Amino acid sequence: MEEHENKDPIILTSPARMLKGILIVGITLAVGAGIVLTFFDEMYANPPPVARIQPPTPPPVEPPPAQAGTTTIAILVGAATEGNPDYDPDDGKVPLGNKIVWNNQDPIPHTATSGTGPDDPNKAKLFDTNIILGGESSDPVELTDAKEGDSIPYFCTVHPYMTSQLTIVPAGQVGAPPPGGEPAGPTIKILQGSATQGNPDFDPDPIKVKKGDKINVVNEDNTLHTITDGTAPGATAGKLFDTGFLEAGQTFSIDTANLEPREYDYFCQVHPYMQGKLTVE
Amino acid sequence: MVLEVKKPRAMWEILFSTHHTDIGLLYIILAITALMIGGALAIAIRSELFLPGNQGIIPDSNTFHRIFTTHGTNMLFLWLLPFAAGVGNYLIPIMVRYKDMAWPKLNATAFWMIPPAMAMVWLGMADFTWYASPPYSILKAPGPAAEMWIFGIKILGISSVLGAINFIVTILKMKHPDLPLMRTPLFVWATLVTSIMILVAIPTFAAALIMLYTDRLGVSGFFNPAMGGDPIAYQHLFWFTFHPEVYIFAIPAIGMMYELIPRFSRKPIFSYQSGVTAFVLLAIVGFASWAHHMYSTGMSFTEKTVFMIGTLAAVPASAMHVFNWTATMWGGRIRFRAPMSFAFGGLVLFFYAGAGGIVNTAMPLDFLTHDTYWVVGHFHLFVMGLITFAFIGMLHYLFPFITGRMYNERLAMISFWLLFAGSSVIFLTQHVLGLYGQPRRTFDYLPIEPLIIMNQISTVGAWINAAGAALLIGNLITSAIKGKPAKMNDPFELGEHYYDYTRREPHH
Numbered sequence: 001m002e003e004h005e006n007k008d009p010i011i012l013t014s015p016a017r018m019l020k021g022i023l024i025v026g027i028t029l030a031v032g033a034g035i036v037l038t039f040f041d042e043m044y045a046n047p048p049p050v051a052r053i054q055p056p057t058p059p060p061v062e063p064p065p066a067q068a069g070t071t072t073i074a075i076l077v078g079a080a081t082e083g084n085p086d087y088d089p090d091d092g093k094v095p096l097g098n099k100i101v102w103n104n105q106d107p108i109p110h111t112a113t114s115g116t117g118p119d120d121p122n123k124a125k126l127f128d129t130n131i132i133l134g135g136e137s138s139d140p141v142e143l144t145d146a147k148e149g150d151s152i153p154y155f156c157t158v159h160p161y162m163t164s165q166l167t168i169v170p171a172g173q174v175g176a177p178p179p180g181g182e183p184a185g186p187t188i189k190i191l192q193g194s195a196t197q198g199n200p201d202f203d204p205d206p207i208k209v210k211k212g213d214k215i216n217v218v219n220e221d222n223t224l225h226t227i228t229d230g231t232a233p234g235a236t237a238g239k240l241f242d243t244g245f246l247e248a249g250q251t252f253s254i255d256t257a258n259l260e261p262r263e264y265d266y267f268c269q270v271h272p273y274m275q276g277k278l279t280v281e
Numbered sequence: 282m283v284l285e286v287k288k289p290r291a292m293w294e295i296l297f298s299t300h301h302t303d304i305g306l307l308y309i310i311l312a313i314t315a316l317m318i319g320g321a322l323a324i325a326i327r328s329e330l331f332l333p334g335n336q337g338i339i340p341d342s343n344t345f346h347r348i349f350t351t352h353g354t355n356m357l358f359l360w361l362l363p364f365a366a367g368v369g370n371y372l373i374p375i376m377v378r379y380k381d382m383a384w385p386k387l388n389a390t391a392f393w394m395i396p397p398a399m400a401m402v403w404l405g406m407a408d409f410t411w412y413a414s415p416p417y418s419i420l421k422a423p424g425p426a427a428e429m430w431i432f433g434i435k436i437l438g439i440s441s442v443l444g445a446i447n448f449i450v451t452i453l454k455m456k457h458p459d460l461p462l463m464r465t466p467l468f469v470w471a472t473l474v475t476s477i478m479i480l481v482a483i484p485t486f487a488a489a490l491i492m493l494y495t496d497r498l499g500v501s502g503f504f505n506p507a508m509g510g511d512p513i514a515y516q517h518l519f520w521f522t523f524h525p526e527v528y529i530f531a532i533p534a535i536g537m538m539y540e541l542i543p544r545f546s547r548k549p550i551f552s553y554q555s556g557v558t559a560f561v562l563l564a565i566v567g568f569a570s571w572a573h574h575m576y577s578t579g580m581s582f583t584e585k586t587v588f589m590i591g592t593l594a595a596v597p598a599s600a601m602h603v604f605n606w607t608a609t610m611w612g613g614r615i616r617f618r619a620p621m622s623f624a625f626g627g628l629v630l631f632f633y634a635g636a637g638g639i640v641n642t643a644m645p646l647d648f649l650t651h652d653t654y655w656v657v658g659h660f661h662l663f664v665m666g667l668i669t670f671a672f673i674g675m676l677h678y679l680f681p682f683i684t685g686r687m688y689n690e691r692l693a694m695i696s697f698w699l700l701f702a703g704s705s706v707i708f709l710t711q712h713v714l715g716l717y718g719q720p721r722r723t724f725d726y727l728p729i730e731p732l733i734i735m736n737q738i739s740t741v742g743a744w745i746n747a748a749g750a751a752l753l754i755g756n757l758i759t760s761a762i763k764g765k766p767a768k769m770n771d772p773f774e775l776g777e778h779y780y781d782y783t784r785r786e787p788h789h
Contacts, residue, residue, distance in 0.1 A: 010685040010769055010782060011289055015762045020292060022758070025314055035404055043405050044347065046424040050499030080506060109509060119581060161579075 069097065070140060073112070073164075075104045075132070080159050087112070087164035095171045096148055099140035100127075107134035111157045112141075118160050126152060143168070187216040188276070190225045190246070190268075197273045202227075206277035211261055215254040215278075219246040226269040227254070227276070233269055240264065256280050290786075299385035300787035301370045304392050306683065308367025309676070311395060313754070315359035316669075318403075320750055322352040327707070327743035330736050333728040342724035346408040347426070349722060353411035354430065357530065358437045359399050361664065364672050365533035366391075366444050369472045371679060373448060375784055376469050378457035383450040391443040398436035405429030410722060412519060415504035415512045419496040431494050438483050438490075445476035452476075467556045471536025474560045478529050478567065486522035489515060513578050520571035528567040528595075530664065532560060534671035535602050538624050541674050542606050544775050545621035546613030551605050559601035566594040576647045585644045592642040599635055603628065618773055619693035623674030626701040630666025630708075634659060637712060655715025658708040665704050673700075673753065680757070681772035682780050686764030692756040699749030706742030710735050 036043075071094045079086040087102075094100055102112045109131045115123030126145075129138035146152070146168045156162035186209045194201035209215055219225050224245050230237035240259060243252040259280045268274035295303045326349055329338045339345045370388065374381055382388045405426035409418040418427060452473045456462065462469075493515070495501040502508025504515045543550045550556065569591030576585055606628055615621065637659040640646050650656060680688050714735045719726050726732050768774075769782045 012685045013761050018762045043426045044423045048424055048497040050497055051420055053499045
């Protein structure tokens with residue numbers, strides 16, 4: 001590159017010129033700020049047009065009369081939102097040989113497809129209703145190879161978090177009250193909110209049981225808990241009894257037949273500040 | 282060649298000029314204005330968060346949302362993009378030895394689309410964050426602010442595409458025939474790569490914006506779950522554009538560092554080829570990592586793994602740049618004038634940002650940091666630490682070229698130290714704040730001691746930054762009118778040729 005010796009004057013800015021430039025920018029900004037402040041609320045006043053269009057509510061769907069040999073399962077309104085109740089009944093009991101109809105009460109399309117989710121290699125092998133539009137019912141599904149006691153998971157391909165299952169029960173058992181109710185024997189409840197330190201955790205605490213009793217443990221909280229003997233996680237914890245991880249709503253039965261009559265400490269391995277006492281007489 | 286202009290031209294001549302340095306000047310003035318007013322919003326946000334509860338600086342949480350949405354949109358699209366385009370306008374024709382940009386009128390058009398777009402974004406002040414994520418943005422976000430934002434961003438996108446086409450044609454077609462592409466400065470490569478990325482990335486979001494708008498009107502339901510649409514689809518379209526956009530912001534800054542570091546180290550670049558390779562690599566892998574913003578949307582393990590690997594692929598390319606700069610400085614006779622200080626500070630903050638980024642990349646760890654202040658700290662280290670520092674360094678380096686005068690070196694160094702200290706304090710603290718679980722985009726937080734203390738440290742950092750920025754802008758303005766006339770052949774006394782200042786004025 002040639003040596004470039006410039007003899008041209010270097011044009012420099014004068015204060016007046018700079019002031020002029022600052023004024024141009026400043027006045028523009030001031031006008032803008034004035035508009036922003038004046039119309040601040042008006043700019044933020046109108047809901048989007050789509051919000052004014054009422055979503056078409058399907059006419060209330062009367063569940064079709066239950067025919068002999070047909071089990072109806074409803075897909076509830078709002079099921080498309082993750083976490084909402086979806087299929088009703090959720091753990092549907094289907095008498096052996098019955099046909100199943102899904103009735104979509106939600107305005108949004110859904111399916112009932114066998115399998116545990118979109119990743120299940122065996123999905124839709126047993127049955128698939130295909131898309132059930134809002135307010136419509138599926139074609140009756142017949143389970144040909146099902147046996148008594150089978151449990152068949154299914155899900156919605158549109159909303160894979162909508163999962164449920166069918167249980168095949170002996171023919172004629174439908175409508176019978178679910179067995180049980182309050183389980184017999186002593187019960188330890190893990191109370192809702194017990195994961196937060198300082199909240200009440202086990203109920204009742206302490207508890208006295210007779211040797212040989214089976215203690216029912218019910219996790220009423222919405223997170224994982226355990227009941228494990230000992231006071232803190234370590235090598236000795238869980239040697240005598242341990243429920244393992246109990247998910248929300250899960251139950252476990254502790255057999256006290258092998259426990260010597262004395263007082264035992266127990267705790268939750270997930271939340272070690274949850275401590276309780278158990279006396280075997 | 283006769284230089285016709287001996288005294289300053291009338292201002293309207295510059296405003297309506299199509300000459301590349303005039304448009305570059307307009308871009309830079311607009312960008313710095315946006316930096317200052319966007320920075321004022323940031324100070325309001327941080328001051329409001331000095332204590333939990335309502336401090337009265339921002340009246341309510343809706344206003345808070347509108348303020349940080351405007352802050353984010355403004356800083357990304359009205360500070361980073363226009364500034365890079367401004368420096369590109371100044372330097373690219375000089376570097377490829379052509380008289381102007383390939384299409385000067387298109388160039389002016391691209392610039393003049395920005396002020397109306399800026400007006401729409403600022404006058405509306407939408408509240409749905411710079412992601413505008415549905416379903417909120419289509420079902421609830423109040424208009425006309427939201428519509429103004431959508432159309433403002435639309436116009437900015439078109440402006441970017443026009444600018445990018447112009448840069449690509451100028452570099453590839455108007456380059457002097459004796460100048461091979463592999464002999465052009467790395468800043469030319471940076472601009473070329475950025476422009477190509479803009480052309481590939483922007484159309485996706487341009488389509489998504491139209492879909493967003495028709496969804497708001499209720500005539501379509503692409504992202505509206507009540508009409509069978511999928512909000513997650515918007516996130517894919519959005520991030521397919523805006524993850525590459527991160528590199529579109531960063532690569533010009535990296536190119537500027539390649540201008541500054543070798544000159545102030547008074548050594549040639551350690552490896553020109555690896556710089557070019559790293560630019561091209563970044564441009565490619567930039568498109569392979571968009572869904573790492575979406576790990577928590579319920580993707581399958583396989584998808585997450587693919588995007589985790591795609592993201593990690595950007596690490597070697599970024600590290601090549603850092604290594605290249607370090608090796609260039611190594612053994613050099615470094616002059617820590619303000620441009621070099623800003624470049625070096627940017628390098629340090631880039632390193633922190635990259636280290637934090639690797640944590641986000643690892644998907645199990647991302648679930649801990651997702652949507653917390655960690656993310657805020659992380660990406661601000663990029664956009665403030667690396668990019669803004671490189672830009673401000675470049676602004677100081679170009680200062681004699683733009684104004685013919687020298688800035689006040691001592692004030693510039695003080696503003697550097699204020700900005701460097703302030704930025705480190707704000708954003709490194711915010712990482713820890715995120716680990717304590719403070720969610721981002723909240724008006725209020727739990728009044729517990731660790732959160733209060735760290736928010737206060739972060740806010741004090743913001744005030745330090747405000748002082749630094751005020752000093753910076755004051756120094757630039759006063760030096761432009763009263764500074765010592767610069768020695769235009771080598772204003773920084775580096776023993777190198779400076780840009781030819783006669784190029785500042787059009788000689789038709």
